Amino acid sequence: MAQTRIISTAALAAVFAAGGAWFLAPAGGPDMTLPGAASAQTADDAQDSADAEASAGEDTAESAPSGEVQDMMLGSADAPVKVIEYASYTCPHCGNFHDTVYDQLKENYIDTDKISFTYREVYFDKYGMWASMIARCGDDTDRFFGITDMLYDSQESWTRAGSEAEIADELRKIGRLAGIDNEQLEACMTDGEKLRSLVEWYQTNAEEDDVTSTPTFIIDGEKYSNMNYEDFSAILDEKLAEAE
Numbered sequence: 001m002a003q004t005r006i007i008s009t010a011a012l013a014a015v016f017a018a019g020g021a022w023f024l025a026p027a028g029g030p031d032m033t034l035p036g037a038a039s040a041q042t043a044d045d046a047q048d049s050a051d052a053e054a055s056a057g058e059d060t061a062e063s064a065p066s067g068e069v070q071d072m073m074l075g076s077a078d079a080p081v082k083v084i085e086y087a088s089y090t091c092p093h094c095g096n097f098h099d100t101v102y103d104q105l106k107e108n109y110i111d112t113d114k115i116s117f118t119y120r121e122v123y124f125d126k127y128g129m130w131a132s133m134i135a136r137c138g139d140d141t142d143r144f145f146g147i148t149d150m151l152y153d154s155q156e157s158w159t160r161a162g163s164e165a166e167i168a169d170e171l172r173k174i175g176r177l178a179g180i181d182n183e184q185l186e187a188c189m190t191d192g193e194k195l196r197s198l199v200e201w202y203q204t205n206a207e208e209d210d211v212t213s214t215p216t217f218i219i220d221g222e223k224y225s226n227m228n229y230e231d232f233s234a235i236l237d238e239k240l241a242e243a244e
Helices: 007-020 038-040 043-062 092-100 102-110 126-135 141-151 163-177 182-189 191-209 227-242
Strands: 072-074 083-089 115-121 216-219 222-224
Touching: 072 102, 072 141, 083 092, 083 227, 092 102, 092 141, 102 227, 115 126, 115 141, 115 191, 126 141, 126 163, 126 182, 126 191, 141 163, 163 182, 216 227
Parallel strands: 083 115
Antiparallel strands: 072 115, 083 216, 216 222
């Protein structure tokens, strides 16, 4: 089965209004399907909202977000078969895929340069966005995939840590374990411009590839849903045979 709580366009628009400040803002409510925008509208956060609006104005006047986000890829760019995974760090089915399929896929197909493997984040909720901001801190590909492994390995723990503040602290711990110092970590976590670019990038990808659930795989342009290693391997072997 796959997770299907894709964030709506209206909810994504609220993310832009909130800027980066919502990452550290107090909870706006219990609904995990919204990306923290409600908290930016509370009286306690009025100043944060004003700052975000001012920042958005500066972005428009000086340099609007380009929307260009680095694709995180493993394997050879010249590999005969291209695989894209769309997944969310808070999706349990994605976690199960990485626990039961990904390691074999990496050993037998990615590390042997039979396929190139690109991981693209899908945002169901603010916690997945936070995790993405930490994984992409510094845009180092090796560290990104290392943090991705850590996020999935400990998914059940950090996603159930309790309050928003406790979840944020657990994610900070993962970032520090990956070698990110506190100053860089806080800068990455509150980078509103990067957040806006990531959300625009996510929405564009999801629309172009018709991603409605996770994990979704695009294999040489064809869309597939979640599957076990045997089925995945059979598809890859067929594609590789066609590419010869």
